Amino acid sequence: MRILCLVKQVPDSLEVRMGSDLTLEREFVAQVLNPADESAVELALRLRDAHGGEVTALSMGPARAEGTLRELISRGVDHAALLCDPACVGSDTLATARALSAAAKALGPFDLLLFGRRAADGETGQVGAMTAALLGIPCVVHATDAEIEGDVLTASQLTEAGTVRWRAKLPAALTLCEWSYPLRLPTLSGLRRAKNAPVAHLTHEDIALSREDCGLRGSPTRVTHVSARPSGVRHTVWFSAQEAAETAAHCLEEVKP
Amino acid sequence: MTTVVYCEAGHRHALELIAKARTLSSEVIALCEDEAACGACLAAGADRAALLPLAPDDCAQGDLAAAALARLAPDSVLFPATVRGRFLSGWAAARLQTGLTADCTALGVTQDGLLLQSRPAFGGNLTADILCREKRPQMASVRPGVFPMPETEGNVPAAPIEKLDVRPLRDYLIREGFIPAQNAVSLQDAQVIVAGGKGVGSRKGFDKLFRLAALLGGAVGATRSAVDAGYIGYAHQIGQTGVTVRPRLYIVFGASGAIQHTVGMSAAKTVIAVNRDRLAPIFRCADYGVAADWEETIDVMISELSEQA
Numbered sequence: 088m089r090i091l092c093l094v095k096q097v098p099d100s101l102e103v104r105m106g107s108d109l110t111l112e113r114e115f116v117a118q119v120l121n122p123a124d125e126s127a128v129e130l131a132l133r134l135r136d137a138h139g140g141e142v143t144a145l146s147m148g149p150a151r152a153e154g155t156l157r158e159l160i161s162r163g164v165d166h167a168a169l170l171c172d173p174a175c176v177g178s179d180t181l182a183t184a185r186a187l188s189a190a191a192k193a194l195g196p197f198d199l200l201l202f203g204r205r206a207a208d209g210e211t212g213q214v215g216a217m218t219a220a221l222l223g224i225p226c227v228v229h230a231t232d233a234e235i236e237g238d239v240l241t242a243s244q245l246t247e248a249g250t251v252r253w254r255a256k257l258p259a260a261l262t263l264c265e266w267s268y269p270l271r272l273p274t275l276s277g278l279r280r281a282k283n284a285p286v287a288h289l290t291h292e293d294i295a296l297s298r299e300d301c302g303l304r305g306s307p308t309r310v311t312h313v314s315a316r317p318s319g320v321r322h323t324v325w326f327s328a329q330e331a332a333e334t335a336a337h338c339l340e341e342v343k344p
Numbered sequence: 345m346t347t348v349v350y351c352e353a354g355h356r357h358a359l360e361l362i363a364k365a366r367t368l369s370s371e372v373i374a375l376c377e378d379e380a381a382c383g384a385c386l387a388a389g390a391d392r393a394a395l396l397p398l399a400p401d402d403c404a405q406g407d408l409a410a411a412a413l414a415r416l417a418p419d420s421v422l423f424p425a426t427v428r429g430r431f432l433s434g435w436a437a438a439r440l441q442t443g444l445t446a447d448c449t450a451l452g453v454t455q456d457g458l459l460l461q462s463r464p465a466f467g468g469n470l471t472a473d474i475l476c477r478e479k480r481p482q483m484a485s486v487r488p489g490v491f492p493m494p495e496t497e498g499n500v501p502a503a504p505i506e507k508l509d510v511r512p513l514r515d516y517l518i519r520e521g522f523i524p525a526q527n528a529v530s531l532q533d534a535q536v537i538v539a540g541g542k543g544v545g546s547r548k549g550f551d552k553l554f555r556l557a558a559l560l561g562g563a564v565g566a567t568r569s570a571v572d573a574g575y576i577g578y579a580h581q582i583g584q585t586g587v588t589v590r591p592r593l594y595i596v597f598g599a600s601g602a603i604q605h606t607v608g609m610s611a612a613k614t615v616i617a618v619n620r621d622r623l624a625p626i627f628r629c630a631d632y633g634v635a636a637d638w639e640e641t642i643d644v645m646i647s648e649l650s651e652q653a
Binding site for chain 2: 180181210229248255310311335
């Protein structure tokens, strides 16, 4: 079985700084693996351990994202590649999905594509579904667990109303929720391997992606303005617990028809 | 501007978008998964209703939505940002090779007639305004509860329902089963919400919140860190990555006041916050503050309200 994990390096804190072109500045804060991607990687490793095969981790980002990929090798990922191309800077969700689907084709074929359900920084949570749509493969988003038997994937999807169980034939894609599979620790041999393992740096040409489809040029949406959010500040009256109960009861009276 | 509002079967949140779309567009078309939704959307002010088939397979439904949108060729499309609505919008946008702005919290129209889409990012610390200048349709998903539910009058206009002849391209997924969430709550419809943060400390702690909520006839909500810590299920999550709520009364225990959480409750009419730390940011969003241990406070509230009951 060949599994591809699409991962992202995100800032460790949610403090932000924007560049003059309104793209995010990512240089000033520690970078970590996106939390939801941890679930995706751990699921990939468990499926590989159970069924055999190989796990490849792919990221699109600046050169320093290589650090995150090497860390994943130390935790058991077999191969890693970084789509690292100035042409891809400023990609919106569609341009990102295009790049990832092109990379999946170029490095593939893969039986399973695993994503985190959303990135902690941009928080759009659309790239997994859009990549699967571009590849035309089944996709289950917001998955909390998954199994594979033969060439059939079964996955649980967390929704507002409950959990949906889906079945699909491979190849397929999943996006994983944050708290589903805690990522295993690095091993000694993994750490040794991570030091020297090759991590290919790819450009749009390497994955047969047209320059027109990349980055800002290939992105139909554009951020035109960014502001710090006004945070609904209220004037607070200080209370005791008894007063809080009375106020709650009073509000309740108002609610009643 | 012509705007299509996508309406999932059995969901009412599209009605909020119909009402909003009327303020932005010259024509509002409801694209519905069942006939009941068509009627509800027309009553809420849609000019036309179009019916598309409902596939049991969400990926196939995404193909159907894309085909229907290609047929209707609107300027903009709004999806409710439910887990499924967000999936369908992403799938359809990729199929149509157009721009999508997920989880919008405000919409407007620019001077040159473009859909102005605003969404929070970075845990709600920033709001970004986003435009899709050239590609059509301009697609956005909108968080349920961001816009108020319209007051609908009884008389449904007798606009014809247009049945769209679109077919699924192929099968992707088989729906095997569904397990409803425990304590299924409709946070969005609740008049009273009792919410807890990480400070509540355990599943057992949340049991007390459920007791208070029962006394108040309300629902239980939680912050992302409480959900991440496993104290309560995701269905209860309020905030940027959960649901947006607008209850009459919102009582919150043991939450710090991360923007990620407060963006989801800022529309509440009255907010009571309980936190031992008088300087916790949650108090900035509260009408009434109790600077005390959450558990002692809830015990007092439960006993006071039990006596009154």
